[in-house]
Every structure is written in C-alpha cells, then in structure tokens.
Amino acid sequence: MLKIKVNNSVSDLRNSSSKYIDVEVNCKKSDTVIDFDYKNKFAYKPFINSHDHLISNWFPRSGNHLPYTNSHIWVEENKNSESFLERNKIWENNGDFDLLNENAKLIVKMGMYKNIFSGVHILQDHIKQQKPEYYKMFDIYVIEQFTQCHSIILGNWWGGSTAEEEMKHSKGIIPFIIHLSEGIDNVSKSEFNILLEKDLLRMNTLIIHGICLTKDELSKISEVGASVCWCPSSNMYLIGQTLDVLSALEKGVNICLGTDSTMTGGIHLFDEFKHAKRACNKITGQVLYQMVTKNAEKALFLNDQSILHNQNNLLILEQMHDDIYENLLYQEIDNIDLLIHQSKPIYGNLAYFELFNLNSNDYEIFKIGNKEKFIIGHPQLLNSQIDEILGYHKNFPFLPF
Ligand SMILES: [Zn+2]
Numbered sequence: 001m002l003k004i005k006v007n008n009s010v011s012d013l014r015n016s017s018s019k020y021i022d023v024e025v026n027c028k029k030s031d032t033v034i035d036f037d038y039k040n041k042f043a044y045k046p047f048i049n050s051h052d053h054l055i056s057n058w059f060p061r062s063g064n065h066l067p068y069t070n071s072h073i074w075v076e077e078n079k080n081s082e083s084f085l086e087r088n089k090i091w092e093n094n095g096d097f098d099l100l101n102e103n104a105k106l107i108v109k110m111g112m113y114k115n116i117f118s119g120v121h122i123l124q125d126h127i128k129q130q131k132p133e134y135y136k137m138f139d140i141y142v143i144e145q146f147t148q149c150h151s152i153i154l155g156n157w158w159g160g161s162t163a164e165e166e167m168k169h170s171k172g173i174i175p176f177i178i179h180l181s182e183g184i185d186n187v188s189k190s191e192f193n194i195l196l197e198k199d200l201l202r203m204n205t206l207i208i209h210g211i212c213l214t215k216d217e218l219s220k221i222s223e224v225g226a227s228v229c230w231c232p233s234s235n236m237y238l239i240g241q242t243l244d245v246l247s248a249l250e251k252g253v254n255i256c257l258g259t260d261s262t263m264t265g266g267i268h269l270f271d272e273f274k275h276a277k278r279a280c281n282k283i284t285g286q287v288l289y290q291m292v293t294k295n296a297e298k299a300l301f302l303n304d305q306s307i308l309h310n311q312n313n314l315l316i317l318e319q320m321h322d323d324i325y326e327n328l329l330y331q332e333i334d335n336i337d338l339l340i341h342q343s344k345p346i347y348g349n350l351a352y353f354e355l356f357n358l359n360s361n362d363y364e365i366f367k368i369g370n371k372e373k374f375i376i377g378h379p380q381l382l383n384s385q386i387d388e389i390l391g392y393h394k395n396f397p398f399l400p401f
Contacts, residue, residue, distance in 0.1 A: 003022050004033075006043040013045060013310055023340060027357060041316050044324075045310065045314075046315040047292040049120045050124050050300060051126060051208050052258060054112065054123075054127075055111070056087075057111035057398070058107070059263075060083055062074075062077075062084060062264075063077065068238055070182065070239075071179070090386060099127065106385055110383075110386075112140060113377075113379045113399060114396075115140060116346055118270045119315045119339060120140065122302070146175045147176045164200070167199075175300055175301050181211055201220065202226065209229070209231055213244065218253055221251075222253045227253070227255070227295070228255050230248075230291070231257075232278075232280070257292050262397075270332060285328045289328060312342050313341055314338065314339070316348075336348065347375050350365060362376065383396065
C-alpha cells in the first residue's frame with residue numbers, strides 16, 4: 001500500500017485540517033508516501049456517468065430523419081441503420097439481451113473504455129438487469145442495484161418486468177430508471193402524466209432526458225425529491241432540443257449528467273461537458289462537476305456505499321484553465337494524468353506505472369502524441385478481435401489509438 005498526497009484539489013476532497021488529500025494505492029511498492037508537487041494539475045473525485053447503454057457504444061451515430069419529434073420513432077428506425085447493422089456482425093441480439101455472450105462482451109468492454117478515457121469510474125448501464133457475473137467483469141463500477149423500464153410508452157421491450165412491478169421491486173431503496181419525455185410532440189408531452197397516473201414518480205425515480213418537461217412538472221419532480229438525468233449531446237442530435245436545465249435547477253431538481261450511447265450521444269463525458277455548455281451557456285463547470293459527483297450519488301442511491309471513499313479514488317487532470325471547475329470544459333483524453341478506482345490505478349501517465357511498479361501483464365502501454373500512457377486491461381487487443389470479425393479496422397473515436 002502506497003499513499004499519494006495531493007495538494008491542489010477541489011474543496012470537497014480536502015479534509016479541513018489538512019491542505020493535502022491522501023489516496024491509497026494497491027501496488028507492489030509498500031510503506032511509501034509520495035508527496036506530489038501538483039502545481040499544474042488538479043485533483044477531483046472521479047466522475048459518475050448516470051446514463052449509458054454499454055452495448056450501444058458503436059459508431060457512427062444513427063438516424064436518417066433528424067431531428068425526430070420523439071425518440072420512439074428512432075428506436076424502430078435504428079434497427080435498420082448502418083451502424084446497428086455493422087454492430088450486428090459482432091453481436092446480433094436474439095431478443096434475450098444477455099450481454100454475457102462472448103461477442104457482446106467485446107462491445108460492452110469498449111463502452112467501459114469510453115468511460116475510463118474520460119475520467120469515469122462509476123456508471124449506470126441502462127438495460128434489463130443482467131446476471132451478477134456481468135457486473136463483475138468491469139474494471140470500473142457498473143451499478144448493479146437498480147430497477148428500470150425502457151420507457152413509459154414502449155415498456156420493457158428489452159426485458160425486465162412491467163414499470164409498476166419494477167418500481168415495486170425497488171422497495172424505494174434503489175433507483176427506478178426510465179427514459180421519459182424524450183421528444184417535443186404530444187406523445188412525449190403525455191408521458192409525465194402517465195408516470196403520475198401509474199404512481200411511478202417517487203423519490204427513487206430517475207427520469208432520463210425530460211426534454212419537454214414543463215416548469216410545473218419540474219416542480220412536481222422537485223417536490224417528491226426525484227432526479228433527472230440530462231443528456232444534452234444525445235438530445236440535441238436526436239431531437240434538436242434539450243431539458244430546460246436552468247428551470248430544473250431553479251426548482252431544486254436533482255440533476256445528474258449522462259452521455260447516452262455513441263449511437264446518439266457525444267464521444268465521451270469530456271465531450272458531454274462541452275455539449276452541456278453549448279446547450280446552456282449559463283451552466284458553470286462547478287455545476288457540471290456536482291452533476292457528475294454528488295448529484296449522481298444521490299440519484300443512483302450511492303450515498304452510503306464504500307465504493308465512494310475518497311481515499312480509494314482519484315482523478316488528476318492537467319491544468320488547462322485557472323479555475324479548477326471550468327478546467328473540466330477543456331479536457332481531452334490525453335489530459336488525464338492519473339485515474340485511480342478502488343485503490344487500483346486504471347489509466348494514467350507512464351511515469352506512475354513505473355513509480356507504482358505495476359504488473360505489465362495487467363495493462364497496455366501506448367502513446368498519444370508525445371505522451372506515454374498505461375491503461376488497465378487490453379483495449380487494443382479487444383479492438384483487434386473486433387477487426388478480425390469484421391475483416392477491416394473499426395475506428396472507435398473514444399479510443400486514443
Ligand atoms: Zn438512453
């Protein structure tokens with residue numbers, strides 16, 4: 001066990017009596033304390049991506065009739081899109097949505113790397129509940145405790161119980177997650193009332209999108225203490241509009257942030273920060289940081305979990321802006337200096353790899369520009385396995401090689 005001390009961090013990481021934060025690292029080096037000089041780097045809690053579909057992180061984005069008036073039209077059309085059909089060559093869904101299939105694993109692991117390369121260490125994978133082995137195969141924390149429904153109109157076509165049964169199973173102590181109001185037409189506008197009629201707006205409800213939610217509806221969400229996940233890049237691409245995020249914040253709604261999959265969303269969470277700012281110029285870096293940390297912890301019921309202990313998790317980013325929060329809006333994959341999840345270094349500059357004396361069998365080493373990096377696992381090998389099945393090289397924009 002090795003300890004890192006960091007002295008230039010966001011305030012919620014620091015103990016008031018110390019200017020340092022301590023992070024413990026599991027590695028072959030022991031009983032050492034490293035006191036870094038972090039003049040040009042900032043430390044953060046690693047991020048939480050509150051909405052993704054790991055199996056759908058294929059590229060390019062799909063959609064022949066943009067913008068859509070509601071997402072349900074896209075859900076059907078997507079099944080014949082170029083991107084979807086190309087992904088079918090790797091894994092064709094036989095209708096059971098079992099992602100433990102060998103080829104499905106190739107794709108969902110790629111989705112994991114999309115998240116790691118933008119500082120994410122916890123994510124919500126919106127799909128029917130998978131078998132426990134699924135959640136164990138990742139190098140970051142893919143949330144296992146949740147209930148869900150695809151959407152109030154289409155229901156759980158991808159598996160799982162009815163929305164009402166799923167909510168009942170949640171017992172109010174784990175999140176109930178549902179796409180809602182993802183559009184601007186009357187169908188989308190009717191969805192919030194259906195949610196109310198079915199008694200599904202509760203404290204543990206996490207609404208994904210909420211594009212056409214009115215101020216009154218946002219007040220109701222705030223009153224019950226439910227949460228909304230904002231996905232600006234996906235919304236602007238698919239529908240051409242997004243959640244009224246300023247009204248939602250004004251009403252006190254707990255807002256978290258999600259990338260959605262790359263079939264509709266941006267490239268990764270760093271990209272999402274930029275899309276969020278573009279969609280709403282008044283949003284600050286500090287508010288975005290809250291959305292991907294404490295607001296997400298609340299929405300996803302992570303508050304008491306040991307997974308969040310600050311001494312086990314750390315994200316260090318290069319300083320690209322004087323303000324520690326605004327700095328988030330200027331980040332690219334290669335700006336991650338170090339990402340530690342559960343005391344395990346999972347991505348960072350090669351200097352740390354050598355310093356921690358990490359096991360080279362567990363990592364891949366690669367170069368971005370003149371920076372040498374290490375990454376947990378074997379993403380280049382995964383990419384080549386996909387290439388072998390396709391018969392040509394598939395370029396994923398969220399990978400740095
Ligand atoms: Zn989604």
